[in-house]
Amino acid sequence: MTQPPQETAALHARHQAVLPSWLSLYYERPLELTHGEGRHVWDAEGNRYLDFFGGILTTMTAHALPEVTKAVSEQAGRIIHTSTLYLSRPMVDLAERIVALSGIPDARVFFTTSGTEANDAALLLATTHRRSNQILAMRNSYHGRSFSTVGITGNQSWSPTSLSPLQTLYVHGGVRSRGPYAELSDAAYTAACVADLEDMLQQTAGGVAALIAEPVQGVGGFTMPPDGLYAAFREVLARHGILWISDEVQTGWGRTGDHFWGWQAHAGHGPPDMLTFAKGIGNGMSIGGVVARAEVMNSLSANSISTFGGSPVTMAAGLANLNYLLEHDLQGNARRVGGLLIERLRAVAAGLEFVREVRGRGLMIGIELVRPGTDERSPEAASLVVEAARERGLLVGKGGQGGASLRIAPPMTLTVAEAEEGADLLADALRAAHSTAAAS
Template sequence: MTGIHADLLKRRQAVLPSWLSTYYAEPIDLDHGEGRHVVDAEGNRYLDFFGGILTTMTAHALPEVTAAVSEQAAKILHSSTLYLNRPMVELAEQVAELSGIAEPKVFFTASGTEATDTALLLATGYRSSNQVLALRNSYHGRSFSSIGITGNSGWSPTSLSPVQTYYVHGSSRIGGPLAGLTDKELIAACVADLEDVLGQVKDNVACLIAEPIQGVGGFAMPPDGLLGEFKKVLDRHGILWISDEVQTGWGRTGDHYWGWQAHAQDGAAPDMITFAKGLGNGLSIGGVVARAEIMDSVPANSISTFGGSPVTAAGALANLRYALDHDLQGNAKRVGAVLRTKLDEAAGLPGVAEIRGRGLMIGIELVDAAGRPNPKAATDVLEYTRADGVLIGKGGLHGNVLRIAPPLTLTTDEATEGGAIVVAALKRAGQPS
């Protein structure tokens, strides 16, 4: 490896932690982007099908967002929550209106991880309990507390935790004990598992936190309605439901604005929603929207130095308004169907176990000839697609699931082009070595 990227990689390795992994045998530095495309420091152009881990929600260098950031930066960069902040208030009003939660209040953070921490603080304090329910195969962030509720060993470097976590079944994983069940059977099995776990827990439980579609977990999907059935059980025990919408929110799934809405039954809604990533389109913002009585229950002083800062809030508000004004949820549904149709051409290829997802959030699980997880094939496909001009991601408990999540402004032509490159890479990866 030689050139600009090789020099930068050497410098990175000298000063950054060894556990900060990178994609590709020869990592790339993304220098600039526009729309759905990015260009690396050596001039190579790519169609971005991963959006910085589902973060570039609308488009790279979206004029409305860059203008809002520039205008606000020229006025004042920072003030903190100790002062009134018009962009933060206006953004909170918009998020609260969209949340679907009764009498909502909003607290902004600088990341999704910090949003998880905040939700745990609220739930454990409100319920006077440090006991938390989470789903197996889940991921909720990289802080000490969020690692403690992450049901994925690849992202859990320590067993120490400030909370007591009980993991329940919530999705069917290939090779897992619930594989092969129908949706109805899976819902019944998961509800029975939840009831069984609660029957073994002493005292009260604070909350259940769940991703409607498991992001780092390889876009594993609970059956529609499962979390709504969970809510019936939770309500009998007074347990709060937190929907982790860091990856599924803002219309990405196409069918719904929030991932939890695929599970809504009889008016059921979460008590809290955590969000981040796509809202800022790359700006560092996350947050929690919760019922007012929960949000206001903190019995101590608190502030946020960077959460909802004027610049990030102004940019996020411009981004959110653009997504709403241009019906990007509808585009995710329409163009997502085009992309899915193209990717479905890979169904039945050697090593392709399953293609799943919704809208512009699609996962492809890869296995070997014996049906075991095949992380090497996933790594190979990432290399092949990069070489042909498309950037995708990967995840899953074993790192064997391709993750495809382009910006929501993706066009039909781009979906067809990028999907064809992914299919070609899958064909190449499935050939005998």
């Protein structure tokens, strides 16, 4: 049953009356999404959209995937909640699968309810294990909205306070095409970033606990370093005993196509000491977690539990979703269909002056927009494109410094036909926005 636009407007007014002003909504006329199927969603007014953002990379396989909804329903019919104070077969089952896939030897898993909480737990483990509150983080990074994770977020658009329980040191390397090393070759860029890291470590007062880094910066606009940069960093970190945390909240589970985990593009010196995950594994259910070497995971001397982490229902959903992803080779699909999509978008962008760069890997594609004739980021242009895409029946995201980059991350079951359709719709939206920006 559809509703008239004034009903959506009334819901928006109610939202503003009871929810925080900083809880931002997309679009001048915000959407109320009511149901979905496959790669499509519908709003309360009956409009159908091709979903190229998946609830911020969270609907990883498909909307209303029968295998996941069946697992949720069956588990909810048995028992919904127990907590970590009791043995949980679904939690052990999923933990065993993740440990086997992680690449981390003698690994343990701690489940949380979000990526923020997963990164927060990883920071607790690292600082406890190393007896240090010093953390290395990447410029332009994003790791969550809690007090500790905001303190290691290198993107000012998502860091509302300078207060932090941690001393954070920001290093170069997460944004290949901007900054002081942008004009260097990949090899020279990596060498310069390693030299910067070495120099920074010489300036620190004590032993640094860990480096936390996203293999592809998600909120940062799908920027990434050259392959191998974190492997080169790892060589330096290992000499100092510093832990490496790979934030796989957005890059995990094969979304990048080339690898199951983002860290595997930087695997020259083995896996990270810890990796964090969330978002896509639950296909919309609230799952996050940390995988760590047992020595690190077991370093806490006090008791700890998780009331909702490892919930039987979310674990059942995660296991069903992971099984589907592996059985249908969605990593391979992300590589094939994502490769086609990015080439189509690069061809479209070649004739548009306000597109600075089309970048990405697999089904993580970013399009950075600038003011024509300059290298100055244009969040206004990005907003125009997002609105124009919505008008044409396509949902995309935004990110990057100031929100000047489009983020494209469809469910990983995206078909070639849907990729072609989405590319055509986005091309039309880009051209319309380009004309509007040029005229203003």
